[in-house]
């Protein structure tokens with residue numbers, strides 16, 4: 034027997050739940066392995082991982098400009114053969130120039146960078162924020178991270194003073210937040226999003242959760258907003274963003290704005306917390322000066338979809354300088370974010386512009402991905418509309434649909450007999466019958482008495498959607 038067993042490891046790690054990579058995902062990998070060994074005993078010939086927003090695992094092709102620059106960063110010797118690059122491989126001159134510029138500032142992508150990231154990349158991000166929001170940004174307040182996950186991890190570590198430290202987290206939510214708070218033994222204060230209002234924020238629900246937690250002795254100090262939402266896809270109106278900032282300001286809550294889906298918007302428009310905060314500050318001199326805002330972005334989503342490269346950043350506004358120094362120290366304990374990931378962040382925030390040699394192809398690829406996502410979302414939505422007991426709002430954004438399912442009583446009983454939640458039971462049967470892996474709503478949190486599942490709309494084609502429709506009909510018939 035080894036020194037470690039399930040009962041003597043960190044109990045907070047044991048307690049954490051992370052459904053998007055949970056039992057169903059593990060089982061889907063087993064099924065995939067069986068298929069690759071040539072089994073013919075399964076009722077499908079392909080596993081579709083619709084459980085996680087992992088675009089390039091499915092169909093999405095990397096954007097050429099990004100990868101051409103990366104290829105030169107990884108192998109700078111190629112720069113000695115510029116004529117081959119340009120005349121033989123069709124690299125454009127702006128690819129070569131950007132690679133040289135990045136190499137000048139990183140040295141080598143095989144070297145650690147400064148703890149908070151390569152300074153020139155932080156400057157490039159600051160310029161992007163300035164263009165996006167119409168207000169200046171300071172590179173000194175920008176921290177590169179290994180994906181937004183690592184940024185969230187840093188911020189929650191620094192925020193969590195004691196088990197009483199509370200963080201308001203939207204429900205349903207991406208389980209990074211609940212899982213990390215579990216690991217830190219801090220308190221998650223859930224607030225429900227309003228399904229009847231396209232999953233918008235409901236300030237009354239936020240206030241009620243906040244007051245309840247406070248009355249139970251929780252020191253609520255932060256509110257997490259995921260905008261556009263995961264799993265809901267909802268993008269908040271400017272009025273909602275204003276209302277949240279106002280509430281956070283009155284109650285002295287740090288705002289953590291997870292904006293990784295900022296370019297995945299089909300309905301409405303993305304309103305950044307930073308931009309809206311600066312507007313509020315301009316309109317009400319002095320009133321919002323103390324608001325503390327951390328906003329996060331990532332290369333994983335959008336049309337970039339480079340989640341395997343692990344890149345992202347967060348920007349801090351209004352943080353106490355000594356706290357920021359501790360955040361810097363925390364980041365430095367991990368040395369630095371992957372430098373290639375940092376370079377991809379730079380390419381994401383500073384892509385080819387009209388008139389530049391790589392622009393035409395970049396623009397074509399970018400729009401091709403954006404249109405493909407929209408078409409697939411709509412096709413999947415249409416399929417859900419036809420399914421008995423399934424209700425799904427119009428696709429709004431992000432990479433997911435999150436339909437409500439109403440299951441027959443007999444199915445709920447059968448789930449209970451297996452010791453499973455009804456939506457978990459449904460998703461497990463779906464996986465076994467079709468090879469399509471989705472995540473039960475219980476993995477994100479949902480109102481008592483409601484059932485959902487979340488699926489990405491990243492998988493190509495419509496054959497897998499037909500598999501879901503057929504399964505659903507058979508499932509309903511079986512348990513009716």
Ligand SMILES: Cc1ncc(COP(=O)(O)O)c(C=O)c1O
Nearest residue numbers: 086180181182207263331333345
């Ligand atoms: C809302 C949200 N935040 C953060 C992340 C993590 O992204 P990253 O790959 O940048 O760590 C995800 C990933 O799906 C997400 O959906």
